[in-house]
Amino acid sequence: MNQPVTTPHSPTVVLGVTGSIAAFKSIEIARLLIQHHIRVLPVLTQSGARFVGPVTFTGICGEASRMDMWDPSFSGELHVALASQADVVLVAPATADIIARFAQGRADDLLTALTLCARGHVIVAPAMHPRMWAHPATQRNVQTLQRDARIEWVGPVVGPVANGEIGLGRMAEPQNIVSAVLARLRPPDLNDWHIVVTAGPTVEDIDPVRFLGNRSTGRMGFSVARRAAARGARVTLIAGPTELTTPAGVQRRDVRSASDMRSTLHDVLGPSLGGADALVMAAAVGDYRPAHIHNEKMKRGAQPIQLELVANPDILAELGSMRTGSSPLLVGFAVETADEPTLIEHARGKLSKKRVDFIVANSASIGFGGESNEAILVGSDDIERLPRMTKDELADRILDRVIGLRSGRG
Numbered sequence: 501m502n503q504p505v506t507t508p509h510s511p512t513v514v515l516g517v518t519g520s521i522a523a524f525k526s527i528e529i530a531r532l533l534i535q536h537h538i539r540v541l542p543v544l545t546q547s548g549a550r551f552v553g554p555v556t557f558t559g560i561c562g563e564a565s566r567m568d569m570w571d572p573s574f575s576g577e578l579h580v581a582l583a584s585q586a587d588v589v590l591v592a593p594a595t596a597d598i599i600a601r602f603a604q605g606r607a608d609d610l611l612t613a614l615t616l617c618a619r620g621h622v623i624v625a626p627a628m629h630p631r632m633w634a635h636p637a638t639q640r641n642v643q644t645l646q647r648d649a650r651i652e653w654v655g656p657v658v659g660p661v662a663n664g665e666i667g668l669g670r671m672a673e674p675q676n677i678v679s680a681v682l683a684r685l686r687p688p689d690l691n692d693w694h695i696v697v698t699a700g701p702t703v704e705d706i707d708p709v710r711f712l713g714n715r716s717t718g719r720m721g722f723s724v725a726r727r728a729a730a731r732g733a734r735v736t737l738i739a740g741p742t743e744l745t746t747p748a749g750v751q752r753r754d755v756r757s758a759s760d761m762r763s764t765l766h767d768v769l770g771p772s773l774g775g776a777d778a779l780v781m782a783a784a785v786g787d788y789r790p791a792h793i794h795n796e797k798m799k800r801g802a803q804p805i806q807l808e809l810v811a812n813p814d815i816l817a818e819l820g821s822m823r824t825g826s827s828p829l830l831v832g833f834a835v836e837t838a839d840e841p842t843l844i845e846h847a848r849g850k851l852s853k854k855r856v857d858f859i860v861a862n863s864a865s866i867g868f869g870g871e872s873n874e875a876i877l878v879g880s881d882d883i884e885r886l887p888r889m890t891k892d893e894l895a896d897r898i899l900d901r902v903i904g905l906r907s908g909r910g
């Protein structure tokens with residue numbers, strides 16, 4: 501295969517590489533970006549260059565690797581020149597230190613100075629030991645930066661880190677980081693939309709310490725919220741209990757039970773559901789709740805116990821039946837343990853029962869937890885089978901279809 505050609509007019513990404521062992525994956529990130537005809541300008545911090553050499557990046561990117569604000573080979577202000585060329589500044593891996601320095605608005609080296617000067621979006625892919633990520637100082641810095649709508653976070657994810665321990669701190673996979681960059685490079689096409697997204701599990705309390713829940717992590721709904729915001733929409737994310745970080749520019753409302761989710765949705769959508777243009781109902785809403793919540797912790801005994809459960813309202817079906825015209829557009833999810841064709845049959849059943857515009861059907865074994873998903877978009881008279889892709893990519897496909905529905909209906 502010929503090397504893809506990039507020119508000074510190609511979409512341009514500054515790739516900032518900081519001092520983490522995950523820096524070896526930045527080489528793969530650079531390679532993938534170039535395969536997408538993106539021009540990559542590598543910038544290494546001093547410690548980044550201890551993990552991977554500038555020569556490697558220069559060779560792969562066909563552009564000088566920059567490390568020094570005072571680079572004598574460049575006449576002019578290097579940080580301004582790089583920032584002006586970059587459609588996106590990508591920092592991958594981003595250490596706790598660079599995050600702290602971004603949070604302070606420092607500009608005492610090339611990467612911090614050019615990031616402060618960035619004219620477009622900054623994508624940050626943290627990588628560090630889980631205790632460093634969880635440390636209140638790091639979390640404070642992340643929260644500070646989350647107020648800046650231009651900064652987008654990809655990861656970290658739960659997984660093995662350099663010393664073999666497992667936790668939240670591993671850098672997101674290169675493919676997912678690259679998808680976030682590609683997505684940022686497309687023009688915003690949801691500018692005048694308000695999109696409401698539900699995500700995560702709902703949790704039904706049994707007593708003060710026990711609950712009924714499910715294995716949803718919220719990743720799919722968070723991807724929809726992240727991508728909708730990145731594409732210009734105003735986004736309200738109604739999230740069940742999850743550890744995920746709120747995507748940039750997204751208004752988040754945290755809920756616990758199905759009934760909390762229902763009342764928050766009604767609050768956001770208003771009595772005639774006119775408060776949103778589209779609702780993407782990605783939450784795994786619990787179907788049942790205990791008939792009674794015990795005020796005291798239930799005591800252990802030798803005898804079997806019975807837990808009486810009552811059905812939760814089907815929130816989406818309720819909204820589907822309340823809707824008069826085609827607004828808001830309604831998107832449901834169907835996670836099934838069955839495979840095709842039962843999966844599609846069930847999705848079709850839900851489509852008509854809940855009176856929604858389309859259903860994103862996927863198998864529980866694929867959809868839950870991971871970074872990627874494989875789904876079938878089931879409409880009333882068509883089926884769109886999608887290959888396995890990242891959840892952000894799937895989110896874009898769902899949003900593409902939502903846009904198509906509105907323009908189809910004028």
Ligand code: C5P
Pocket residue numbers: 758781782783784785786787812813814815816817831832833834835850
């Ligand atoms: O019927 P099932 O639970 O598979 O339907 C899934 C879809 O319906 C999802 O979009 C989910 O968010 C929504 N749902 C709901 N209220 C419930 C159960 C599911 O809105 N009680």
